[in-house]
Amino acid sequence: MIILQGRTKRTVTEAAEGKTLLQLALKAKAEWGSSCQRGTCARCRCLIVDGMEHLEPVTDAEWDRLEPEELEQGYRLSCQAVIRSDHANVEVKHKPYF
Numbered sequence: 001m002i003i004l005q006g007r008t009k010r011t012v013t014e015a016a017e018g019k020t021l022l023q024l025a026l027k028a029k030a031e032w033g034s035s036c037q038r039g040t041c042a043r044c045r046c047l048i049v050d051g052m053e054h055l056e057p058v059t060d061a062e063w064d065r066l067e068p069e070e071l072e073q074g075y076r077l078s079c080q081a082v083i084r085s086d087h088a089n090v091e092v093k094h095k096p097y098f
């Protein structure tokens with residue numbers, strides 16, 4: 001189960017192996033921002049509240065765009081964060097810079 005917390009709305013959807021958090025958020029019509037979908041704009045930045053182990057490792061685009069401290073705190077770019085399994089449980093908050 002994937003819990004997507006937007007600014008005012010919470011959306012719950014099924015996990016899907018190989019999909020990004022952003023793909024799931026868009027499909028579920030979650031309250032979520034995005035633009036470039038390739039890891040540069042950071043409008044899809046999010047905080048993984050729970051379940052980081054169910055996501056593929058941080059991508060090169062995320063290392064380039066986010067600060068090491070942000071990655072340490074659990075921030076990811078949802079267009080880059082790929083879900084590892086159909087049974088993944090992840091809770092994530094959309095946290096753009098502005």
Ligand code: FES
Binds near residue numbers: 035039042
């Ligand atoms: S949509 Fe631009 S960084 Fe994810």
